[in-house]
Amino acid sequence: MALLQGIAIEISKWKHNALFRLLMLSYLILTPTVIFTGKMISDIPPLPSTQTMFSFPGVWHFQGYIGSWIVFFILGYFAVYMITSEVEWKTQRQSILHGLTRKNYFSNKVGFITLLSSLATIWYSLSCILIGAFHDSTSLDSTAFYVTDFAPLRYFLMVMSYMSFGLFIGFIVKKSGLSMFTYFGYIIFLEPLLRWSFHYRIFGGNSHNYYPMNVVEDLMPNPLYKVAAEMGIELGDSNSAIGLLKTFETVLISPAYVCVFILTAWFVFKRNDL
């Protein structure tokens, strides 16, 4: 079965699902609007001015950082739900009984999250260009596509990473509630705890930054944190960037983690009874 046909099957499955519609609508609304809350607080130092946040190239960074939170909560959650709900409804095994091979079923899921990641990136890019165009006094063509550090590519990798991690958790844990708990618990509590309370204390240095979800978070880091780190280095504080990875590192490492998540999920799915 061709991948496009498989993606079409996924679309026809989910387009009728109320939660999917709600989540996608939330993503579409929240991504371009959350940044506007910055207008209320933008004049309070040391927070950035409206000019920095809403104009090029700053808008790419701020929108990307806001987007990463929305993606983590909405699209990552959907990736987990997409697998665990099918386990719960037993439609996963029913799909195989109807004639999908395990490989078809799995590749349809991967194809679908790739499609959603691409669409999310297009929406992010469009919102950046529109917000920037409205707020930037300089001409659009000279600044709009001045995309610092390949922001759309990093955004795509970030969405793909969260969604493939969600997929991985869904296939490994299977139970809906436990999967959600694992997904949010690992990213919010467990990994930071492992990094700072154990790894950094034992090994020190910079190696604790290479944990999977930290790499993903650093694809679209908090712009203020990045600026502060750069200022710290300029002032001679070599430890100020200790919690941040370089852009090229995140761009190179995150696809490797995506592959690890997807391949591990595939091997578990391939081997287990349904």
Added chain:
Amino acid sequence: MTILDIENITKNYGSIRALQSVSLTIEAGQIFGLLGPNGSGKTTMLGIIAGIIKTTEGKYRWNLSGKGFHNLKLGVILETPNFYPYMNAEQNLQLVCAIKQYPTEKIDSLLELVKLKERKHSRFSSYSLGMRQRLAIAAAMIGDPEVLIFDEPTNGLDPEGIAEIRSIIQRIAKSGKTVILASHILNEVEKVCTHVGIIKSGKVLATGPVGQILGNKDVLEISSTDNVNLLKLLHEHQFTDINTRDDGIIELLVETNTSSIEISKVLYEGEVLITHFVRKRRSLEDEFLEITKNN
């Protein structure tokens, strides 16, 4: 032509052995009944041949026409029917058509067959168990499958639902398709199947055509005013397969060609006054109980 060849399949769930070196052959056109008590390994067996359960040892081979994944040529219902709860019957069947790469035009006629056309726009979650089962049969029929696999298709249904499902299966069976039907309701299997396999504790105890499994034995139910004398008389005349039921009736297993007149003559000459004398064909249930009891 052999359509399914199962060779020495063993399946373990941890320390529990669900199937032990099971071998079976199913020929094209057979209506094969897999019989066994609950927990005997029927669903595991069907799950394996339908590709959702992995074997621990052994292998199976489908001999179906064309190329591609064998499940595309199978129609399978395993345990409870599973569909997307928020989608209606038509949308769920459209999805199955997309998977099987089959035109959606026949959906209406399939819904007609299973008497769900009136409710095709209702959500699956609002269906009763009987309606779900009927939708599952419609889904299984999509793609004109060569083989249909039904696992306990009448489980949980009311008598009316059971009769409906049985009539649908009988219609399918008449169309010449191969059907594999797992059930512990023996009279259901006896009414529909041409061949049976009896399975218990993961082992196949007997397999063959229904007639062969039933053998050439009849059951004679006899009761008299003096059952002690009656039993003595039967033993004296070398009748060995004798069983006294709780209600006092004596069951005697005799060859089909043994004449009832001959037996009544023996009883008459033994001066036993008969109060009940019924001869009936041995049922699959009788045979099943005997085979499973001895193993």
